[in-house]
Amino acid sequence: xxxxxxNSVTKFFSVSTNNGEAEGMTAILDISxxxxxxxxxxxxxxxxxGKSTILNMIAGLQLPTEGTVTIDGKVVLxxxxxxxxxxxxxxxxxxxxxxVYNSLFKNKHRFDISMVFQDHSIYPWKTALNNITFAxxxxxxxxxxxxxxxxxxxxxxxxxxxxxxxxxxxxxxxRQRVALARALAVKSKILLMDEPFGxxxxxxxxxxxxxxxxxxxxxxxxxxxxTHDIEEAVYLSDRVVLMAPSPGVIRNIIPVELPRPRRRTNxxxxxxxxxxxxxxxxxxxxxxxxxxx
Ligand SMILES: Nc1ncnc2c1ncn2[C@@H]1O[C@H](COP(=O)(O)OP(=O)(O)OP(=O)(O)O)[C@@H](O)[C@H]1O
Numbered sequence: 001x002x003x004x005x006x007n008s009v010t011k012f013f014s015v016s017t018n019n020g021e022a023e024g025m026t027a028i029l030d031i032s033x034x035x036x037x038x039x040x041x042x043x044x045x046x047x048x049x050g051k052s053t054i055l056n057m058i059a060g061l062q063l064p065t066e067g068t069v070t071i072d073g074k075v076v077l078x079x080x081x082x083x084x085x086x087x088x089x090x091x092x093x094x095x096x097x098x099x100v101y102n103s104l105f106k107n108k109h110r111f112d113i114s115m116v117f118q119d120h121s122i123y124p125w126k127t128a129l130n131n132i133t134f135a136x137x138x139x140x141x142x143x144x145x146x147x148x149x150x151x152x153x154x155x156x157x158x159x160x161x162x163x164x165x166x167x168x169x170x171x172x173x174x175r176q177r178v179a180l181a182r183a184l185a186v187k188s189k190i191l192l193m194d195e196p197f198g199x200x201x202x203x204x205x206x207x208x209x210x211x212x213x214x215x216x217x218x219x220x221x222x223x224x225x226x227t228h229d230i231e232e233a234v235y236l237s238d239r240v241v242l243m244a245p246s247p248g249v250i251r252n253i254i255p256v257e258l259p260r261p262r263r264r265t266n267x268x269x270x271x272x273x274x275x276x277x278x279x280x281x282x283x284x285x286x287x288x289x290x291x292x293x
Contacts, residue, residue, distance in 0.1 A: 002034035002070075003222055004058055004190065009067035011053050027053045028248035030067070033241065037189075038220040042233035043241045044276070050248025051226045055192050058224060059113055071190070114183035116196040122167055122178050128154060129163040132182045139186060153185035154178070156215055173204035180208070184215060193225045197232070209235050210261065217260055230276050234269060235262050242279060252279055 011027045028050035035041050043051045056062040057069050060077045069076045078090075122131045132150035137143070154163055157177040167175050176196060183191055197205040213236055216223060227233050233240045234256055242252040254276060262269055 001036070003037035003039075003072060004033075004035040004224070005070045006031050006033045006054070006057070007068050007070070008032055009054075009057065009064045009069060011050065011057065011062065012065040026247040031248070031250055032067075033250065033253075035222060035224065037222055039239070040216060040223045040225065040237050041239050041241060042225045042227055042237040043243060044227060044230060044233045045243030045248070046245050047228075048248075049243040049245035051243060052194055053248070055115075055194055055224060055226060058190070059115060059192055112186075112188040113190045113192060114186055114188040116176075116179050116183050116191070116193045118195045118198045122175060122182065124167045127164050127166055128159060128170065128178045128181075131167075131178055132185050135182050135186050149185050150181075153181040156184065157181045157211055171204075173200050173208060176200065176208060177211070180212065180215075184219075184221075189220075189222060191221050191223045193223065195226055195228065198228070205229075205232070206264075212236065213261060230280075231264065231273050234272050234276070235264060240276060242276065 009031045010029050012024055013027055014022050014024050017023050031050075031054065033054075043054060045051055053062065057064055058071075058076065063077050063079060122128075123134070126134060129147070129150050132153055133143075133146040136146040136149055141149070151160075151163060154160060154177075157180050159174060159177050159181065162170065162174065165174075167178070170178065176199075180196070197208050200208065209232055216236075223236075225233070225236060230240075237256055240254045240256060241250055242254065243249065244251045254272065256272055258266070258268060258272070264270075
């Protein structure tokens, strides 16, 4: 059964032209996608095809223009009402979007989602440990438990011994590990990752992919992962969703049925990567680089 579901979702943005007139653009058109609980799914596609827009709608940060996004059968975000009284109820209903409200309304329904972005988004004035304990404290967890959980999360991503380092005392890869540790520590059910390793060098990126895959295998976390890197998508995912632009649509969904941990040198692994590249070659025109779209 689908855990995260996009039902015929279209997203339309209005933008202003050079002469100040409003103009519309359809970022994604009629997208349907069902993601199983505990599944690791990657969305791959050229720049501007709507990958981040999909992630934002799952997170409840953007509202679909048409269609719905549901998590566990519940609509993530409904259009705001025009009537003032109804608006008050609407705001109450969607308080879960703020972690502070999450801790205040623990027993109310909420969608447990963590996000990791390309720029690590960790607080520069807090140590690695305190970046994580802060997120846990917001969820109403007791101080002592926060410290234990944060230490374990840092150890899980290879940062034991760096608890008291500030972000400026860590490398880019280590900072991204802190962001990953924070996302894992809060024990959300869904992890949304928007090109999280995109700024790292090849060596660091591969190490982080391996660690993410190992950590994910031990959880029941549902992951939606955005990348431009086909090899990365095949390494990490149960299924790879291929998108095409203008407007953004799903072209193909490719299952990756290889045992884990995966080996990039495995001929079957390479074959899947090559097949996906072929699909892109046949679908798209324009600039194309080996392995990265
Ligand atoms: N708030 C917005 N207002 C107007 N247009 C937007 C807005 N957000 C996104 N778009 C447009 O929607 C389209 C899809 O954007 P989106 O960021 O989802 O693409 P993407 O596939 O994630 O791109 P990239 O790989 O470059 O990050 C783009 O053409 C973008 O310009």
